[in-house]
Amino acid sequence: MLALYAGGGSTEQGPGRRGFGRWLVPLLVAGAWFSTVSPAGAAMSRGFNRLLEAVVRIDVREVAFEGGTRRYAASIGSGVILTADGVVLTNAHVVSPRAVEINVTLSNLERVGARLVGWDHWTDLAVLRLDLAEVQRRGFKLAHAQFGDSRKLFPGQVVFAVGTPHGLTRTVTRGIVSNTNRYFEDTRGIGGYETGTFNTWLQTDAAINPGNSGGPLVTDDGRVIGISSRGYMGANNLGFAIPSATAREVMEKLVRDGAIVRSYVGLVPGALQDLENFYALELNTGVLVNSVDPGSPAARAGLRPGDIVLSLNGAKVDGRFPEQLPPIQHQIAGQPVGSSLALVVKRGSETRPFTVVTEKLESRVGEEWAFERWGLSVRKVSRAYARENQLDDTTGVVVIGVQPGFPAESAGITRGDVITKINQDPIGSLEVLKSAHAAYEAKPAPMLLETERNRRVSLFLLKP
Amino acid sequence: MRCTLLRPLLLFLTLLSAAAADDLPTLWAERVKSVVAVEYVVETEVARQPSAAMGTVIDREGTVILPSGAIDPRTPVWQLKDFKVYRAGDPTGVAGEYLGQEAFTGWHYLRVAAEARAALVPVTAFAASGDGRAVALADFVWGIGLRPKDEDFMPYILQSHLALIQSLPQRTGIAQQEVAAPGLPVFDRAGDLVGVAGPSGGQTFLQITRTGRPTPVMLINVEESSTFLLAGEVLPHLDRRPRSPSGRPLAWLGAYGLEPMDREGAKYLELSAQAGVVVSEVLEGSPAEKAGLRARDILLALDGRPLPPLRPDRVVVRFIEREIERRAPGDRLTLTVLRGRDRLEIATVLGEEPKLMREAERKHFDRIGVTVREFVYGDAVERRVKVADVAGVVAHHAKPSGPAAVAGLRQDDWIREIDGVEVRTFADAVARLAGIEKDEARAEFVLLVARGGETAVLRVKLK
Numbered sequence: 001m002l003a004l005y006a007g008g009g010s011t012e013q014g015p016g017r018r019g020f021g022r023w024l025v026p027l028l029v030a031g032a033w034f035s036t037v038s039p040a041g042a043a044m045s046r047g048f049n050r051l052l053e054a055v056v057r058i059d060v061r062e063v064a065f066e067g068g069t070r071r072y073a074a075s076i077g078s079g080v081i082l083t084a085d086g087v088v089l090t091n092a093h094v095v096s097p098r099a100v101e102i103n104v105t106l107s108n109l110e111r112v113g114a115r116l117v118g119w120d121h122w123t124d125l126a127v128l129r130l131d132l133a134e135v136q137r138r139g140f141k142l143a144h145a146q147f148g149d150s151r152k153l154f155p156g157q158v159v160f161a162v163g164t165p166h167g168l169t170r171t172v173t174r175g176i177v178s179n180t181n182r183y184f185e186d187t188r189g190i191g192g193y194e195t196g197t198f199n200t201w202l203q204t205d206a207a208i209n210p211g212n213s214g215g216p217l218v219t220d221d222g223r224v225i226g227i228s229s230r231g232y233m234g235a236n237n238l239g240f241a242i243p244s245a246t247a248r249e250v251m252e253k254l255v256r257d258g259a260i261v262r263s264y265v266g267l268v269p270g271a272l273q274d275l276e277n278f279y280a281l282e283l284n285t286g287v288l289v290n291s292v293d294p295g296s297p298a299a300r301a302g303l304r305p306g307d308i309v310l311s312l313n314g315a316k317v318d319g320r321f322p323e324q325l326p327p328i329q330h331q332i333a334g335q336p337v338g339s340s341l342a343l344v345v346k347r348g349s350e351t352r353p354f355t356v357v358t359e360k361l362e363s364r365v366g367e368e369w370a371f372e373r374w375g376l377s378v379r380k381v382s383r384a385y386a387r388e389n390q391l392d393d394t395t396g397v398v399v400i401g402v403q404p405g406f407p408a409e410s411a412g413i414t415r416g417d418v419i420t421k422i423n424q425d426p427i428g429s430l431e432v433l434k435s436a437h438a439a440y441e442a443k444p445a446p447m448l449l450e451t452e453r454n455r456r457v458s459l460f461l462l463k464p
Numbered sequence: 465m466r467c468t469l470l471r472p473l474l475l476f477l478t479l480l481s482a483a484a485a486d487d488l489p490t491l492w493a494e495r496v497k498s499v500v501a502v503e504y505v506v507e508t509e510v511a512r513q514p515s516a517a518m519g520t521v522i523d524r525e526g527t528v529i530l531p532s533g534a535i536d537p538r539t540p541v542w543q544l545k546d547f548k549v550y551r552a553g554d555p556t557g558v559a560g561e562y563l564g565q566e567a568f569t570g571w572h573y574l575r576v577a578a579e580a581r582a583a584l585v586p587v588t589a590f591a592a593s594g595d596g597r598a599v600a601l602a603d604f605v606w607g608i609g610l611r612p613k614d615e616d617f618m619p620y621i622l623q624s625h626l627a628l629i630q631s632l633p634q635r636t637g638i639a640q641q642e643v644a645a646p647g648l649p650v651f652d653r654a655g656d657l658v659g660v661a662g663p664s665g666g667q668t669f670l671q672i673t674r675t676g677r678p679t680p681v682m683l684i685n686v687e688e689s690s691t692f693l694l695a696g697e698v699l700p701h702l703d704r705r706p707r708s709p710s711g712r713p714l715a716w717l718g719a720y721g722l723e724p725m726d727r728e729g730a731k732y733l734e735l736s737a738q739a740g741v742v743v744s745e746v747l748e749g750s751p752a753e754k755a756g757l758r759a760r761d762i763l764l765a766l767d768g769r770p771l772p773p774l775r776p777d778r779v780v781v782r783f784i785e786r787e788i789e790r791r792a793p794g795d796r797l798t799l800t801v802l803r804g805r806d807r808l809e810i811a812t813v814l815g816e817e818p819k820l821m822r823e824a825e826r827k828h829f830d831r832i833g834v835t836v837r838e839f840v841y842g843d844a845v846e847r848r849v850k851v852a853d854v855a856g857v858v859a860h861h862a863k864p865s866g867p868a869a870v871a872g873l874r875q876d877d878w879i880r881e882i883d884g885v886e887v888r889t890f891a892d893a894v895a896r897l898a899g900i901e902k903d904e905a906r907a908e909f910v911l912l913v914a915r916g917g918e919t920a921v922l923r924v925k926l927k
Contacts, residue, residue, distance in 0.1 A: 268918065270920065270921060274923065275910070275921070275923060278883075278884070278908075278910050278923070279884075288921060290918075290919065290920050290921055291918040291919040291920060292919070293917075294917055305880075305912055305914075305919035305920075305921065306881060306884060306912045306919075306921055348884060387917070388917065390848050390917060411728070412726060424804075446728075446732060448729065448732055450760075452744075455720075455721055455744060455745065455848075456721040456723050456744045457721060457723055457742050457743075457744040457745075457759070457760055458723040458725075458742060459723075459725050459729045459733075459742055459762075460726070460728075460729060461726070461728040461729050461731075461732050463728060
């Protein structure tokens with residue numbers, strides 16, 4: 001099972017710190033010994049030194065809307081400064097929009113504040129900007145690292161991971177590139193958000209542990225060729241990083257726009273491997289349509305599961321192996337939202353063109369909120385969630401938690417219910433509930449909720 | 465009851481009851497002739513599964529009723545084979561003929577072979593009146609249990625006192641302890657019939673292990689029950705007999721997902737001293753749809769009679785279902801509903817229940833390792849698809865490690881295409897799969913299956 005490698009919450013960190021506390025000093029001493037006594041080797045290259053100065057530790061406090069209330073949790077991750085004006089790249093699972101406080105520890109061990117510029121859970125990347133005014137006021141000098149080209153990596157090439165595993169600041173580990181093109185997709189990988197659809201991953205045996213997340217994976221000249229992100233639970237040295245080719249593109253867009261907009265058509269591709277004969281295809285041609293999301297642009301255009309897409313906007317596609325699917329998805333996602341995508345499709349013996357008008361890609365995870373007087377945490381029903389759960393439309397909120405002894409729980413509301421109406425009003429947006437909650441806070445009075453649970457409609461009364 | 469304890473215990477019970485009422489052993493000896501043990505086999509293409517139940521004799525023609533839980537409702541009737549009936553304490557069984565399930569009472573009916581009927585006594589012989597003897601709180605009640613087959617279905621006595629009567633929605637007596645095996649009669653001190661035991665309610669216990677924390681577990685006694693339907697809920701309905709082994713005709717309304725409102729919700733809608741039930745969906749083409757019932761209508765009354773405020777809330781749903789089951793296709797049923805702020809009367813004419821999953825045709829393909837089942841109305845409802853769009857078959861069973869299962873096929877997958885060709889009907893799918901199965905040269909074929917709104921192309925390797 002692949003696990004995210006951000007440091008855990010405070011409860012997990014406690015014993016970890018105690019356990020490692022004794023060893024912290026010797027390890028740091030060992031680090032100093034390398035830099036002074038051993039003049040040779042990768043760690044001494046100018047580029048590598050500069051990289052070390054650009055690696056930061058990130059301490060985050062974030063809010064969670066679970067269990068019918070707001071809860072705050074602390075975690076630790078890593079990051080790397082990539083521009084002279086203090087842009088830090090890290091993982092989306094280290095810093096998300098839920099972060100309420102971000103502190104960055106520089107190589108001089110001093111802490112400065114930072115803010116989130118944007119995040120992209122699909123590629124598990126987030127961009128922060130250091131508080132430059134503070135940096136200047138305190139007279140700190142910022143070093144920044146440079147990207148290398150992840151496309152030129154080869155299996156067996158020596159790489160280093162730098163970060164804050166288990167809170168151990170400034171840890172360097174060494175390994176090799178184990179695989180340059182690992183396919184891995186997870187529909188709930190980043191705190192319930194989707195990831196891995198549009199990129200493949202670098203695999204390395206450099207030790208990557210919880211807390212390494214967001215730290216750079218570098219070559220011996222200190223060039224950033226990946227962002228360490230996740231590892232296999234219970235396995236030895238199976239670590240994964242987002243390749244710099246992806247990271248660079250995402251970072252530039254996040255710095256420029258604060259968000260990444262992608263196109264969605266609703267095709268779920270499958271690898272064609274060994275099915276070429278059945279579909280009477282030349283080798284290395286086409287992508288199998290394994291599924292078409294109901295109600296999606298592709299479904300409306302008439303595409304069907306079992307179709308073979310031969311080309312996208314005139315360019316031939318080849319989806320023979322799973323590793324080849326993310327670039328194809330990336331190509332579709334890169335089209336402007338609302339543009340027409342020309343597909344040539346083989347269905348049975350006939351080949352014909354289709355035109356699909358793209359929509360904006362959305363996560364299945366909608367906006368979250370906690371209504372504390374009711375002891376109720378909810379998440380807005382998104383278009384993707386509605387599709388997945390065969391809901392008629394995006395009206396309503398999904399209950400993600402209730403607090404025992406509070407009105408929502410007493411009324412009989414449980415996790416997973418979709419609340420569709422309050423006092424007969426459809427819940428088209430979170431604002432409807434927010435204003436009802438504000439009215440309740442001002443003057444508590446019973447409120448009637450309509451919910452759906454496994455297609456069953458129930459009425460519940462929220463009572464003071 | 466443990467085997468080794470049985471004899472001393474029986475002796476003890478006999479002595480005890482003898483002290484309580486002199487004639488109990490005599491009453492007991494007569495009444496054990498009205499109970500039987502029943503064995504049958506569920507036969508599928510790949511397995512024969514023996515099952516057992518207990519039943520009560522209800523007339524001189526050797527008719528036996530078994531409680532509805534005696535046979536898994538998902539089992540197709542044609543898979544029920546080799547019914548054998550055993551008298552209490554007698555290891556020689558005789559053949560029984562399965563007559564079907566009665567829609568309203570849920571009882572399964574069975575007819576015992578003629579040669580064994582003389583030794584049986586119908587339980588109606590012990591009924592004091594048409595509605596049976598009334599029973600009151602704290603009254604002494606007793607019944608019969610049967611030991612397993614390897615103990616010759618030996619009868620034993622169970623006795624208790626009535627602790628509570630509830631409407632669930634039938635009038636149901638709950639005794640202090642187990643009073644009879646499920647499906648067997650319950651009597652009073654005079655030997656008059658007071659009810660028939662149903663399935664036992666669960667009891668919650670705390671399970672304490674040396675390591676973990678105590679965890680609550682619910683235990684259900686499947687051999688003996690403390691719960692029984694009062695005779696007034698049994699005797700008047702004994703004349704209802706299944707008209708066919710399939711149990712049809714079955715009345716159908718088509719209001720799906722009936723959710724009772726709790727007391728707070730009902731009060732908020734100003735419903736006093738009655739229940740309200742939300743209709744979640746109205747099924748396509750159903751009598752309810754034709755009559756104009758809509759999703760989210762709140763059902764208030766049937767034929768002008770307000771829904772009773774039964775406890776717990778859920779029981780009212782069973783009440784409504786019984787009101788439908790009591791009727792026949794073609795019967796009228798007027799619903800009173802609350803829609804927004806309006807009260808409406810909706811006159812429905814009940815229809816015939818569409819083909820059930822247990823009635824769907826099936827076919828097993830051994831080489832492929834799959835049993836396919838006809839796609840029926842209930843499948844369309846379950847998958848939220850239009851009945852008109854229905855095509856394909858359902859994977860009823862994928863043999864573990866069989867070619868289909870290895871390719872990723874799972875039970876309940878909806879097979880839409882075989883070898884790239886859309887499956888229209890069950891016969892169509894069977895013809896295609898039979899062709900593939902017969903073709904020894906075939907190394908592989910391709911299925912398109914749907915599962916939970918997604919589809920996948922599966923490659924089934926036969927070699």
